[in-house]
Amino acid sequence: MKKILIIIAIGISISILVSCFSTEHYLIKGIKFYGVELTNPEASDDKDKYFIEVSDILKDKLYFEVFGESEYQYGYLNNVSLINECYATTVPEELDNYILIDSLELRFDSDIYFGLDTIVEGTDLWNHPLIKDYKWYYHEDKYNSSVYVFNFGFTESFYDEIVIPQKKYRIELTCKTSDNLTFNESIDIYLKIGK
Numbered sequence: 001m002k003k004i005l006i007i008i009a010i011g012i013s014i015s016i017l018v019s020c021f022s023t024e025h026y027l028i029k030g031i032k033f034y035g036v037e038l039t040n041p042e043a044s045d046d047k048d049k050y051f052i053e054v055s056d057i058l059k060d061k062l063y064f065e066v067f068g069e070s071e072y073q074y075g076y077l078n079n080v081s082l083i084n085e086c087y088a089t090t091v092p093e094e095l096d097n098y099i100l101i102d103s104l105e106l107r108f109d110s111d112i113y114f115g116l117d118t119i120v121e122g123t124d125l126w127n128h129p130l131i132k133d134y135k136w137y138y139h140e141d142k143y144n145s146s147v148y149v150f151n152f153g154f155t156e157s158f159y160d161e162i163v164i165p166q167k168k169y170r171i172e173l174t175c176k177t178s179d180n181l182t183f184n185e186s187i188d189i190y191l192k193i194g195k
Contacts, residue, residue, distance in 0.1 A: 023093065023094050024093045028177050029070065034067070036151065051065060062153050066149070094145075108169050109121055110167070137150060
């Protein structure tokens with residue numbers, strides 16, 4: 001009988017702990033798109049690179065950041081109990097969808113030049129056959145997090161070939177999520193890239 005009571009007590013304790021730490025679930029429902037500048041170009045590892053947002057002039061390199069705006073779906077907030085209120089507990093968070101990097105499309109509103117070729121305005125630069133070997137992106141996987149941010153741009157050798165006339169551009173980004181949502185954002189920014 002004593003063993004049965006201990007097993008029941010353990011079962012009740014586990015169910016209380018599970019209810020205390022139930023996961024909050026989020027979905028990406030929108031994006032923010034920014035031009036960014038690398039502040040520490042000497043960083044050799046992607047995870048050590050530090051970017052800041054630029055809104056007026058993007059100089060030297062084409063780097064961008066996409067921030068997935070997530071919304072709460074269900075979890076802890078639907079399961080608030082006296083135990084949660086009495087103890088300061090950290091609730092795990094989980095993002096239930098993510099942005100498909102392969103779905104990115106990047107378009108400029110003016111012609112740019114790569115080697116001897118013209119990339120006509122409105123052409124998807126990110127997936128252009130001439131550019132495919134020059135793509136760079138970094139996304140740090142954060143488990144139990146409701147935040148999704150990634151940076152992308154182009155490798156160093158890209159700048160030996162690209163010619164982007166200095167002027168203000170409208171740059172448009174389209175991307176999809178793993179649950180088939182499509183987002184489209186654009187920025188207006190002056191580009192002073194390369195030579």
